[in-house]
Structure formats: structure tokens, C-alpha cells
Amino acid sequence: MVAATPAGRPRDPEVDERITRAAAEVYGTEGWARFSVDAVARKAGVGKASIYLRWPNKEALLGAALATRLAGVRDIDTGSVRDDLVALARQVLHTFLGEAGGAVLRLMLEAERIPAGQEHLDRFRRSQTSAARAIVHRGIDRGQLGRETSVTLLLDSISGGALNHALVTPARLRAKVAAGADQYAEDLVDFVLASVTTAA
Known part of the structure; x- marks a missing residue:
């Protein structure tokens, strides 16, 4: 047949x-x-x-x-807490400054009004939180961060800084800011880590 x-x-x-x-x-x-x-x-x-x-x-x-387009944030383990946090910040920046950035920002405001919107947003947030906390806890375990380091404050500073950077960018400058996102991620992480690192 x-x-x-x-x-x-x-x-x-x-x-x-x-x-x-x-x-x-x-x-x-x-x-x-x-x-x-x-x-x-x-x-x-x-x-x-x-x-x-x-x-x-x-x-x-x-x-x-x-x-x-909202695939989530991946955990990356390079062996260096600084490099891991840079990779995290880059993922967050590219999510909000990329072609789907406007949709992600809208979803943060309208998730409850959209069928399955909250589910998509929660999945993204869980992936970001899980990856971020794993990075910081590894850094503490390896002695790259002090035991007294506040995981919440450190991650709020980096992830929040990345989000704010995208939010305040005017539409006419988005392409330019997106092109410089990788360097901004390094600068942001170095600035934050300067206040919490012991001997890296």
C-alpha cells in the first residue's frame, strides 16, 4: 500500500x-x-x-x-563569577533591547490581561531568578564572593540595572544602545562587584 x-x-x-x-x-x-x-x-x-x-x-x-521569543535566561558557568554575571546581564539586556524587547516590556504590564500571558512571564522570571541565584551561590562557594554577600541585593542591582538601562533608552537610540549592550554589561557588573568582592 x-x-x-x-x-x-x-x-x-x-x-x-x-x-x-x-x-x-x-x-x-x-x-x-x-x-x-x-x-x-x-x-x-x-x-x-x-x-x-x-x-x-x-x-x-x-x-x-x-x-x-521569551525563551528564558540560561545559567552559564565559566568558573568566574564575574564572567557568569556578565553573561547574565547580557542575556537580560538583549532580551529587552532586541527585536522582541517591546513585547517583553508590554507583557510585564499586561500579563494578567492576556491569555497565558502570566504563564509566559512567570516562566521567563523563574529562569532568570534560577540562573542568577545559581551564579551567585557558586561565587560564594568558590570564595569569589564573601559569605556575607546579599544574593538578593547583588542580583537586584545587576538585573535591575540592565532592565532600567533598556527602559530609559529612547526608541530612536535603541539600535545604538543594543549595539553597545555587551560592553555595558561588563561595565555594570564591574561597578556592582567593586562594592562586594573580596579577592577575586
Whole structure:
């Protein structure tokens, strides 16, 4: 017997990517109240039918966009608490200054109004907290940070500093600030660690 082939053309991953990128950008710019399949279709340069073939409604569309662009923060162990914290700060900065940064910031304000929005935001926050605390505890265990180091205050200073840096950046300067994010992460971490490190 010959196996039946699925009806229709296979989905194009490039089109999926274009649509979810457009969805993140539209949501970041317009917010949930003005987010629509029509707006995303125009932004992505596709027909609405292409979107509805993939997602049944705008809730599912935005959920897919958030799932692919709010992947979370990874724990990185380089052996140096300073380098680990720099990697953490860079991930946070690129999340908020990248192409989906507007969507992430919107989500922080509107999560409770969006289906599954709180779930996506909580998942991102848990990953950030877990990675950050693991980095600091390793630093303390290795003697790179003093035993009296406040994990909460250290991480609030670095993660909060990275978030504030993104929040106060005007739209016209976002590309320039994003290009300098890696260096800013180093400067931020070095500034914070100067007040808490013993012998690194």
C-alpha cells in the first residue's frame, strides 16, 4: 500500500518566523488592546489566511510569538563569577533591547490581561531568578564572593540595572544602545562587584 500524503503544502518555517516576529513587534508597539491578526498580516506581508492556517485566533498567535521569543535566561558557568554575571546581564539586556524587547516590556504590564500571558512571564522570571541565584551561590562557594554577600541585593542591582538601562533608552537610540549592550554589561557588573568582592 502507498502511504497517503498529507493534503496541502507543508508549512514554510520562514513564513512562520516572519509572522511570529511581526506579532511580537505589533504587540510591543500597540499593546493587547490593538493587537489583531489584520495588523500582524500587514506587518508580516502575508495574507490573513496564512495566519489562520497556523493559529486559530490572535491569542494563539501571540502565545506562539512569546513562546519563541521569551525563551528564558540560561545559567552559564565559566568558573568566574564575574564572567557568569556578565553573561547574565547580557542575556537580560538583549532580551529587552532586541527585536522582541517591546513585547517583553508590554507583557510585564499586561500579563494578567492576556491569555497565558502570566504563564509566559512567570516562566521567563523563574529562569532568570534560577540562573542568577545559581551564579551567585557558586561565587560564594568558590570564595569569589564573601559569605556575607546579599544574593538578593547583588542580583537586584545587576538585573535591575540592565532592565532600567533598556527602559530609559529612547526608541530612536535603541539600535545604538543594543549595539553597545555587551560592553555595558561588563561595565555594570564591574561597578556592582567593586562594592562586594573580596579577592577575586
